[in-house]
Amino acid sequence: MTSIEILRRLVGFDTVSSKSNLALIDWVRDYLERRGVASELVHNETGTKANLWATIGPDRDGGIVLSGHTDVVPVEGQPWSSDPFTLTERGGKLYGRGTSDMKGFVAVALNAVDRFKATSLDRPVHLAFSYDEEVGCLGVPTLLEAIRLRGIRPAACIVGEPTSMKLVVGQKGILCADAHVRGHECHSSMAPDGVNAVQYAARIIDFIRQETERRYREGPFDERFNPASTTLHVGMVRGGTASNIVPRDCHFTVEIRHLPIDDPHEILQSVENHCRRTLEPEMRAVAPDTGITLSVVSKSPGLATNPEADIAAVVRRITGDNNSFAVAYATEAGHFSEAGISTIICGPGSIAQAHKPDEFIEISQIEAGDRFMQALADALGRKAAA
Numbered sequence: 001m002t003s004i005e006i007l008r009r010l011v012g013f014d015t016v017s018s019k020s021n022l023a024l025i026d027w028v029r030d031y032l033e034r035r036g037v038a039s040e041l042v043h044n045e046t047g048t049k050a051n052l053w054a055t056i057g058p059d060r061d062g063g064i065v066l067s068g069h070t071d072v073v074p075v076e077g078q079p080w081s082s083d084p085f086t087l088t089e090r091g092g093k094l095y096g097r098g099t100s101d102m103k104g105f106v107a108v109a110l111n112a113v114d115r116f117k118a119t120s121l122d123r124p125v126h127l128a129f130s131y132d133e134e135v136g137c138l139g140v141p142t143l144l145e146a147i148r149l150r151g152i153r154p155a156a157c158i159v160g161e162p163t164s165m166k167l168v169v170g171q172k173g174i175l176c177a178d179a180h181v182r183g184h185e186c187h188s189s190m191a192p193d194g195v196n197a198v199q200y201a202a203r204i205i206d207f208i209r210q211e212t213e214r215r216y217r218e219g220p221f222d223e224r225f226n227p228a229s230t231t232l233h234v235g236m237v238r239g240g241t242a243s244n245i246v247p248r249d250c251h252f253t254v255e256i257r258h259l260p261i262d263d264p265h266e267i268l269q270s271v272e273n274h275c276r277r278t279l280e281p282e283m284r285a286v287a288p289d290t291g292i293t294l295s296v297v298s299k300s301p302g303l304a305t306n307p308e309a310d311i312a313a314v315v316r317r318i319t320g321d322n323n324s325f326a327v328a329y330a331t332e333a334g335h336f337s338e339a340g341i342s343t344i345i346c347g348p349g350s351i352a353q354a355h356k357p358d359e360f361i362e363i364s365q366i367e368a369g370d371r372f373m374q375a376l377a378d379a380l381g382r383k384a385a386a
């Protein structure tokens with residue numbers, strides 16, 4: 001099979017994050033089994049999804065992880081020109097959901113298995129295919145925990161998110177939290193007797209806006225990113241039941257997209273401090289059963305790999321491009337890095353095509369991915385000979 005034939009199979013599985021990815025995982029497991037490579041599956045709690053881990057080469061420490069996620073974003077409401085789950089070629093491009101983000105990388109990695117097998121690898125090549133990346137990197141932490149418990153310690157990881165095969169060594173991290181303001185309801189004509197949850201939420205939201213603007217002015221800055229500072233943002237608010245009732249509850253979301261050097265928990269703590277020290281005493285002076293809770297719902301660590309790290313040097317040698325970049329979007333790379341694995345991002349396709357109707361990958365990018373994998377196998381083989 002060629003990479004494009006593999007990609008055709010992978011795109012054919014509707015693995016939108018809300019659905020099971022098991023049909024795809026079974027297909028990959030069979031594909032590897034036919035090549036004498038055993039897979040280990042790490043399921044979610046309900047058994048409806050799985051991460052896949054497989055090792056080619058010697059069973060020992062070190063080596064490289066090739067990491068990709070198997071889930072894709074939804075297609076509802078998007079005007080597609082052809083069926084998103086049927087790979088369709090038009091004008092040198094392959095259309096289909098997940099072609100660039102990121103089944104294209106999974107396809108070139110699988111296509112390279114025979115070559116890795118034919119190379120006398122000194123260190124292992126691991127495949128790590130996860131679920132639920134697109135909904136907050138929920139799958140990969142359990143995979144990393146499983147390999148940690150098994151005592152497997154890879155040295156490096158290539159996360160194949162679409163970078164047009166450019167070397168990416170930095171990304172912002174994301175922390176998402178839910179906020180709940182519990183007020184005290186009453187008739188709106190008696191407003192001072194109540195604690196208006198929506199209005200207290202508005203004060204927290206304004207504090208968040210000021211914090212973002214302060215960082216935008218004063219930093220810290222990392223000029224590789226645009227914007228170059230950490231940003232905080234509220235994307236959803238829900239509160240109140242009627243215009244003539246002082247609302248009892250208000251819920252909103254807080255998203256912190258932070259530079260690798262910033263600690264998102266510290267930033268969330270500053271919001272929390274404002275709630276505890278300024279707002280809650282006022283609220284409780286009116287009604288003691290009121291308060292504010294902030295709870296973290298998901299977290300995706302940033303990435304700040306040294307551009308001189310071994311894995312970065314290997315990728316630079318293969319691509320012949322000495323530049324390295326940082327990206328604003330989040331990937332699983334931060335999780336691998338946090339687990340002590342030296343991690344970079346490099347994969348075929350462009351992020352500009354991701355998550356859109358008529359998502360595509362250029363055939364030339366699949367070919368570049370194939371060449372990359374061949375060169376990687378050769379590089380690992382040469383190491384064995386040295």
Ligand SMILES: [Zn+2]
Pocket residue numbers: 069101102133161
């Ligand atoms: Zn992705």
